[in-house]
Amino acid sequence: MSEQIYDFYLAKDPKAIICMPHSGLKLPAEFNDFVVSNSKVLGCDVDFRVFDLIDKERLVSSGICLIIAKNIRTSIDLNRPRAIALLNWDKNTLGQQVVVNTPDQELAQDLLQKYYDPYFEKVKETIQQYSIEQGIDLHSMPSRPTNYHLKKNPDQVLTRPDFCLSDLDGKSCPKVWMRKAIKRFENRNYQVGYNDPYRGGQGTVFLNEQGLNAMQIEIKRELYMDETNQTLIETKVSKLKENLTEILLEIFDLN
Secondary structure, eight states, X not given: OHHHHEEEEXXXXXXXXXXXTTOOOBOOGGGTTTBOSOHHHHTTTOXXXXXGGSOHHHHHHTTEEEEEEOBOTTTBOTTSOHHHHBXXXXXXXXXXXXXXXXXXXHHHHHHHHHHTHHHHHHHHHHHHHHTOOEXXXXXXXXXXXXXXXXXXXXXXXXXXXXXXXXXXXXXXXXHHHHHHHHHHHHTTTOOEEESSSOXXXXXXXHHHHTTOEEEEEXXXXXXXXXXXXXXXXXXXXXXXXXXXXXXXXHHTTOO
């Protein structure tokens, strides 16, 4: 079952882990009766192809394990607590209806056991087996906030930075590690927000609960894609991939 839920890359000598819980595009058949069929509506808030913004082979060979969710977040959102993860998105961030029906309690638990629990079990198992101490939850963010985002965080900047680094308001990693990470991005002339507009989600919480120094990294989608058409801009991807891979290695001291 796990191969349907996530792709997992085990490093030869594991030192760190990067999780990508929001980049999946697959809608499991069990959800067809509960959400709209319009793929653009369903995929509005996907962290589109974030896994293509890193050199997976180089990261893995350097000691970084990767886990990449395959299912779309509008079915089960892996960056939310289990109690609210199932069909969390009644509407997407543009206000378009997503959920049209809800499963009964028994089916809801079955779906969580099948599509939520194994992801976190794999992350926990990897951390424990290899005594991993550092982790990153990797995401992308809309380049401009919608009304949904402004309602959630009315004080956020309207012109979003290139990256947002989050540590649950200073709770999930040492300040020196966060300062080092921010500096690595700034050294390459990227603008960085710290806990603004995002403070970190369930992925960061979970990593920290396992004893890891953990942070969430959000990438502004304008840096690599056409957000209207949901397509990659290859010239931008190539540059970002090279820079982001180097930065991640530097953050983990694996370069």
